[in-house]
Amino acid sequence: MSENRPGPVVDTSASRHARLRPVAPRDVRITDDFWAPRLRRNREVTIPAQHAQCETTGALRNFQRAAGSVGGDFSGRYYSDSDVYKWIEAASWSLATDPSPELTDRLDSVIKLVAGAQDDDGYLNTYFSVDRVGERWTDLVVRHEMYCIGHLVAAAVAHVRATGQTALLDVALRACTHIAERFAPGEVPGTCGHPGLEMALVELYRTTGDERWLTLAAWQLDSRGAGVLDGSEYLIDHEPVRKQSRVTGHAVRALYLYAGMADVVLETGDEELRTALEQLWADLSGGKTAVTGGVGARWDGEAFGDAYELPDRAYNETCAAIAHIFLAWRMLLLTGEPEYRDVVETALHNGVLPGLSQSGTEFFYQNPLADAGRHRREEWFSCACCPPNIARLLASLPGYLYTTSDEGLWVQLYIGNEADLRLADGTPVHVDLATELPWEGTVRLTVTPEAPTEFTLFLPVPGWAGADVSVKVNGEPVTVATDAARVALPRTWAPGDTVELTFGTEVRALAAHPRVAAAHHRVALARGPLVYCVEQADQGDTPVADIRLTGAEPWTAEHRPELLGGVTTLTAEASALGADDGPLYRPFHNGPVAVAKAQVTAIPYYAWANREPGAMRVFIPLAAR
Amino acid sequence: MSENRPGPVVDTSASRHARLRPVAPRDVRITDDFWAPRLRRNREVTIPAQHAQCETTGALRNFQRAAGSVGGDFSGRYYSDSDVYKWIEAASWSLATDPSPELTDRLDSVIKLVAGAQDDDGYLNTYFSVDRVGERWTDLVVRHEMYCIGHLVAAAVAHVRATGQTALLDVALRACTHIAERFAPGEVPGTCGHPGLEMALVELYRTTGDERWLTLAAWQLDSRGAGVLDGSEYLIDHEPVRKQSRVTGHAVRALYLYAGMADVVLETGDEELRTALEQLWADLSGGKTAVTGGVGARWDGEAFGDAYELPDRAYNETCAAIAHIFLAWRMLLLTGEPEYRDVVETALHNGVLPGLSQSGTEFFYQNPLADAGRHRREEWFSCACCPPNIARLLASLPGYLYTTSDEGLWVQLYIGNEADLRLADGTPVHVDLATELPWEGTVRLTVTPEAPTEFTLFLPVPGWAGADVSVKVNGEPVTVATDAARVALPRTWAPGDTVELTFGTEVRALAAHPRVAAAHHRVALARGPLVYCVEQADQGDTPVADIRLTGAEPWTAEHRPELLGGVTTLTAEASALGADDGPLYRPFHNGPVAVAKAQVTAIPYYAWANREPGAMRVFIPLAAR
Incomplete structure (x- = not known):
């Protein structure tokens, strides 16, 4: 336990059963x-x-x-x-x-x-x-x-x-x-x-x-x-x-x-x-x-x-x-x-x-x-x-952002920062972490212990990156297991050692478990750590409710500093249903439904409802096939 | 208005703007x-x-x-x-x-x-x-x-x-x-x-x-x-x-x-x-x-x-x-x-x-x-x-069940009954309506005015019957327009005249308007006036959540007097997903999903939750195609 000195939010420094x-x-x-x-x-x-x-x-x-x-x-x-x-x-x-x-x-x-x-x-x-x-x-x-x-x-x-x-x-x-x-x-x-x-x-x-x-x-x-x-x-x-x-x-x-x-x-x-x-x-x-x-x-x-x-x-x-x-x-x-x-x-x-x-x-x-x-x-x-x-x-x-353990130092959230930390043995380590996340997937760390020190640097491979990750230490590639959820870098770290990680930020079309009826035959878009949504303000004349995807659209990511405090939007040529004046319930027809091409733009979900009111949706229906 | 004599639930007998x-x-x-x-x-x-x-x-x-x-x-x-x-x-x-x-x-x-x-x-x-x-x-x-x-x-x-x-x-x-x-x-x-x-x-x-x-x-x-x-x-x-x-x-x-x-x-x-x-x-x-x-x-x-x-x-x-x-x-x-x-x-x-x-x-x-x-x-x-x-x-x-108007007598609900009614001019008419609805689509009316009387008998063609309707008056077929929502039979009705209507009771797989996201790529089953559901008690080892339909299954209707007070069940060979131990969210794969054949039985929605507790669903997902 601490002696009333500045401490962490959850202080497990003396917790016998804490790993971190x-x-x-x-x-x-x-x-x-x-x-x-x-x-x-x-x-x-x-x-x-x-x-x-x-x-x-x-x-x-x-x-x-x-x-x-x-x-x-x-x-x-x-x-x-x-x-x-x-x-x-x-x-x-x-x-x-x-x-x-x-x-x-x-x-x-x-x-x-x-x-x-x-x-x-x-x-x-x-x-x-x-x-x-x-x-x-x-x-x-x-x-x-x-x-x-x-x-x-x-x-x-x-x-x-x-x-x-x-x-x-x-x-x-x-x-x-x-x-x-x-x-x-x-x-x-x-x-x-x-x-x-x-x-x-x-x-x-x-x-x-x-x-x-x-x-x-x-x-x-x-x-x-x-x-x-x-x-x-x-x-x-x-x-x-x-x-x-x-x-x-x-x-x-x-x-x-x-x-x-x-x-x-x-x-x-x-x-x-x-x-x-x-x-x-x-x-x-x-x-x-x-x-x-x-x-x-x-x-x-x-x-x-x-x-x-x-x-x-x-x-x-x-x-x-x-x-x-x-x-x-x-x-x-x-x-x-x-x-x-x-x-x-x-x-x-x-x-x-x-x-x-x-x-x-x-x-x-x-x-x-x-x-x-x-x-x-x-x-x-x-x-x-x-x-x-x-x-x-x-x-x-x-x-x-960080945890420590007897083995070394663990990065937990890739958020750009400068930190003055102490390893388990009390060794001071300065860390400088630079990244453009959540927009771009590169992370650069500079690790500066007081003197060269042996410890393991643990770096998570976020679930969103999957196997699409590369790691370099002081510019030299490090092999990462394809299913690794974490990279462990045991090393004698010297002041100024660098680690560069690059995570893939391909747009992901996510499906839910098939028992999630509310997401049936729909996908949600995500990129990096962000889940996206479609909001009416970005869709022109296409009603959000009419947007249909194939799930395989090639999305174009574009960073737009002027929009919503600076967001990366996703745009694709997808499709939209035409007007439907039919009754609310009608006989099911087992065939393709007419759609027209439509440009669809998605924004990060966190940013919705900051402009004029309009429809929003995260899980977007797939077109009938 | 009535003089405190037995009257209808909503009494429009003197309402100037009532049609019925x-x-x-x-x-x-x-x-x-x-x-x-x-x-x-x-x-x-x-x-x-x-x-x-x-x-x-x-x-x-x-x-x-x-x-x-x-x-x-x-x-x-x-x-x-x-x-x-x-x-x-x-x-x-x-x-x-x-x-x-x-x-x-x-x-x-x-x-x-x-x-x-x-x-x-x-x-x-x-x-x-x-x-x-x-x-x-x-x-x-x-x-x-x-x-x-x-x-x-x-x-x-x-x-x-x-x-x-x-x-x-x-x-x-x-x-x-x-x-x-x-x-x-x-x-x-x-x-x-x-x-x-x-x-x-x-x-x-x-x-x-x-x-x-x-x-x-x-x-x-x-x-x-x-x-x-x-x-x-x-x-x-x-x-x-x-x-x-x-x-x-x-x-x-x-x-x-x-x-x-x-x-x-x-x-x-x-x-x-x-x-x-x-x-x-x-x-x-x-x-x-x-x-x-x-x-x-x-x-x-x-x-x-x-x-x-x-x-x-x-x-x-x-x-x-x-x-x-x-x-x-x-x-x-x-x-x-x-x-x-x-x-x-x-x-x-x-x-x-x-x-x-x-x-x-x-x-x-x-x-x-x-x-x-x-x-x-x-x-x-x-x-x-x-x-x-x-x-x-x-x-x-x-x-x-009935309304009248200056033109004649209107059946509104096809529920078996015997009625002693009066036409607008006060003529007493006895009506005997026999039907096995909601289970079978035949309705037999016997119309017995006090004496032969000219009036129109209005018979609705329920939305669920669509064009699948036949009408006979005293055994003689009457032509019905295919999009008619009502059959009007003007005639001098004599005591004992009969009308037989037969409405189709094919099982209907209903889709919702494409803007109903919660029914996207799903169908609800209906037969006659009844909406159906699948309840776990009828599905054996197949979890309700895993049932998948094509929407074109041939359903077998069977009346089961012993079940739930007597219901007509719908049974078909449909399909079911296998166990899925995957994560709650996963990359969408644009391909068919493995299903196995499964016998599925639906019961009228009104009858659910009268047996052991179990899952129930009205809108059933369609299998990926």
């Missing part, structure tokens, strides 16, 4: 043309705008009210405290990489508000203050008291690791002490309708070294399935977590819960929990994940659907894609398996990024894979979980 | 093997069970509480009165065709409870009684005060027309007088977040001849789009109804509203309203109706989707299919156009009937077109709109 250890966001400076402007916008636009929203909605004022310094009614939902905590987390990680006296001042005053609202007994939830004190802990099913404390703890840990300051950590420790006494491990079952506290508690254990928080996290997990939450499948209380193998219920809740399970396994090595996690992951990745990495197909209940239920109008909550990243990241740290890295990359680019407008001020809550043109981003929501969740993830993104 | 006039349920005795047992079960099982539910849930007790005869809290939802009113309507129509002293007693005592709960000023809603009197009429958007009165009026009208008794009508008149004073036409805009009162008011006008109820109905329509309901599109308040052309918002609300519009047009001939109705119908039938006649695709908000948004997991609320029938029936009465009749037939067999279990005691609220096996009927719902809606529709079904 992330690096601190502060040690990585993202420098590329794609993510660096987005992180800047997050700092300069999104984080200030979200602070303003916390003021406008009364979420900040609720803390003053709980402290007794203002009167009036509580504002917002019973979990609105979590908006503020997520903002604190976002601001903290932002300060880790980009110090700002102004933001520091603002953050400190928000933390003061939070601290001021805490009761003497450690309890903290502004909804259950003033006029609702008597209702505390009376409804674990619906109210989100532990969930909110989970975000408080996550914020406090981020604040410590980003700034070294412990003011909020002290608040979080008092709140967790209150919970540990009220729902004592082994004595009083206690767990929340909305998980989230579990992973935060493990992180608190990692930060403080106090095992009671790990014990409490494990107790919260094992309190599930005992009826505390009415045995609700929706709340993932239908059976003990260690017996679960089917991903179900509310998507964000389920994946926050499983991320917490993974955290406990990283610390304890609990084999039963680990087996459950592997089965749950197989269920999730095998039939319940959208091509974008979005998860949670159903609008009713923001929930997982059945296996292969992956409709066009998927719900795919932005928070669920973030939860997907949280789970995949922990599974990656546990196993080192590259499939988890691929999920982080896919969900980041195609599940989370669409949640944010080009302006940085509007957000999607849901991310459907097709739309008629009425789904638009909004500035805020009455349930405002997604916007600050995006902000905190982006602010912490530098912490997701 | 329905007959009274009491005059038609359904005698076939398909519907007659269902109506008996409705009387003997469903209606008593629903009375028991109204007792168990406290819905009946709420009336005693409002009358002051019992204490305690209100039970259920703020619209639970409507459960009781729909039960009264169901019981009334049941008594119209099948007198029962026991049911009459029970009905009379329920009506006494209702009457006892009415305030001196005519107000009646048990939720807003005792402790909520001060909240009356404070929230037209959310609370359903007018909606509940609409069901009261519909029940009262049914009670009068079925039994001639006016006890409940007096209650309804007092309640409507209260509303007419509180929201006076031309003075105080008033309309309800949940429509329904509009069509009831027109029926009240038809029953009493008092024009103020027609005026009030029209005023409620024109109060929409004026901001009374916050301009909500979901509540169909976004623009004046006479300007609307796009079906949107909550499906049941929208179609109840439009049915009320049609009622007003039937009386007033309002051309602007009529044009709006035609445009709305075109939008509904052209892109927002499931192949089953179900409507309202979205689970979020029980709402219409965008055009062609017709997914597998459609919401298709049972009540929405009933509302669809209400609207189509009124459009049929207005225009005589056979397309509306087809919708009544389709929605009845495939949109409403699936809502009811084989036992008559369990109900579907949603009717998805595919399921993994977890969607099951339930005995009741906290929002219990659907069960008594099914019961009242079934009880009134005899009233949907």
Whole structure:
């Protein structure tokens, strides 16, 4: 565990069962043309705008009210405290990489508000203050008291690791002490309708070294399935977590819960929990994940659907894609398996990024894979979980680029950056990674250890590149196995050694498993890490709904710096149906359908709905053959 | 208008702009093997069970509480009165065709409870009684005060027309007088977040001849789009109804509203309203109706989707299919156009009937077109709109079989029956209609006017029969135009004249409009008026999800009296995919997919989920070619 020094987002540096250890966001400076402007916008636009929203909605004022310094009614939902905590987390990680006296001042005053609202007994939830004190802990099913404390703890840990300051950590420790006494491990079952506290508690254990928080996290997990939450499948209380193998219920809740399970396994090595996690992951990745990495197909209940239920109008909550990243990241740290890295990359680019407008001020809550043109981003929501969740993830993104292990250094995300890292033995290594990804597939690394040092550099071969990869070390080609998902380069690395990787960025027409009825006889386009879509604004007079592909079109990729903040578009001569005035249902005719040639242009899915409203589609029908 | 004598469900006998006039349920005795047992079960099982539910849930007790005869809290939802009113309507129509002293007693005592709960000023809603009197009429958007009165009026009208008794009508008149004073036409805009009162008011006008109820109905329509309901599109308040052309918002609300519009047009001939109705119908039938006649695709908000948004997991609320029938029936009465009749037939067999279990005691609220096996009927719902809606529709079904006009007699639904009808000039005609529909396509009518009488017999050619129809009058073939949707037989009909119609019942593989992405490269099976599905219970080891068709399979129809209450199954040698352990997303290969032969059996969609839980699908993928 760390001694309150700047640290990583998920700190497995002392986790006995972790294969990998992330690096601190502060040690990585993202420098590329794609993510660096987005992180800047997050700092300069999104984080200030979200602070303003916390003021406008009364979420900040609720803390003053709980402290007794203002009167009036509580504002917002019973979990609105979590908006503020997520903002604190976002601001903290932002300060880790980009110090700002102004933001520091603002953050400190928000933390003061939070601290001021805490009761003497450690309890903290502004909804259950003033006029609702008597209702505390009376409804674990619906109210989100532990969930909110989970975000408080996550914020406090981020604040410590980003700034070294412990003011909020002290608040979080008092709140967790209150919970540990009220729902004592082994004595009083206690767990929340909305998980989230579990992973935060493990992180608190990692930060403080106090095992009671790990014990409490494990107790919260094992309190599930005992009826505390009415045995609700929706709340993932239908059976003990260690017996679960089917991903179900509310998507964000389920994946926050499983991320917490993974955290406990990283610390304890609990084999039963680990087996459950592997089965749950197989269920999730095998039939319940959208091509974008979005998860949670159903609008009713923001929930997982059945296996292969992956409709066009998927719900795919932005928070669920973030939860997907949280789970995949922990599974990656546990196993080192590259499939988890691929999920982080896919969900980041195609599940989370669409949640944010080009302006940085509007957000999607849901991310459907097709739309008629009425789904638009909004500035805020009455349930405002997604916007600050995006902000905190982006602010912490530098912490997701590398991991280390006893064997050496692992690149995880190919995002251009300069990093000052330390190997397991403490050797400092400067890394300079330059790439035009997600647009072009070349990556150039310069590795500069303090002195020549023997270690292995692990470089993932993304799933999207397949076998189309070449690697050179100091200009000399290296042979890569055709099915390798990772290149391991053991070597005595000398200052200035270079690695050049080139991944194929051919346009891929992706089909889904044949049981995905909603993708039957259709393809989705992808290039590099990006999933594409067709949006009406690019199709001229051809209605998006009438576009038909063969699946074998030769696509032309063209980078257009002026479009949508700079995107590579894909264009092909495809085809389109003519007008059809026939009835809605008609006898099937087993023959070719008349189509006309049509120029079709696809844009990255993340960029849709930033222009005039119009139809959009990811999975495009194939023409009848 | 009638003089409180037994009458039809929708009484257009004096409607100046009606082309057709329905007959009274009491005059038609359904005698076939398909519907007659269902109506008996409705009387003997469903209606008593629903009375028991109204007792168990406290819905009946709420009336005693409002009358002051019992204490305690209100039970259920703020619209639970409507459960009781729909039960009264169901019981009334049941008594119209099948007198029962026991049911009459029970009905009379329920009506006494209702009457006892009415305030001196005519107000009646048990939720807003005792402790909520001060909240009356404070929230037209959310609370359903007018909606509940609409069901009261519909029940009262049914009670009068079925039994001639006016006890409940007096209650309804007092309640409507209260509303007419509180929201006076031309003075105080008033309309309800949940429509329904509009069509009831027109029926009240038809029953009493008092024009103020027609005026009030029209005023409620024109109060929409004026901001009374916050301009909500979901509540169909976004623009004046006479300007609307796009079906949107909550499906049941929208179609109840439009049915009320049609009622007003039937009386007033309002051309602007009529044009709006035609445009709305075109939008509904052209892109927002499931192949089953179900409507309202979205689970979020029980709402219409965008055009062609017709997914597998459609919401298709049972009540929405009933509302669809209400609207189509009124459009049929207005225009005589056979397309509306087809919708009544389709929605009845495939949109409403699936809502009811084989036992008559369990109900579907949603009717998805595919399921993994977890969607099951339930005995009741906290929002219990659907069960008594099914019961009242079934009880009134005899009233949907015929209409008359100045030209003669129109058969509308081919359901076996004996009827004693009167032509426009009052001539009594006995009709005996025998058919094995929906299983076999032959229909035999015997027409017995009191004496030889000249009139036209109008016989629809259902959309499902297409050109495959033959007609004989007294054994002599009659030539039918190949595209006729109706056969008109002008003749001097003599007692005992016979007509024999034979409609083709070839199995139809139906494709959807190419813009229906969710049905792309798939077909639905239909035979006669029934839409079919494949359910796992019939497929042996072949998973439903793996079934593939060519669309040109020769299907074998076999009637199986022992199965599901007696159904005709469809069987064919089709094909099935093999196991696929590949990833969820993979490169598209433009070639044939390996399939193996598989015997596939389809059952009528209405019959699914009456056996062990298992996957079900209506639109079946076509094999790659």
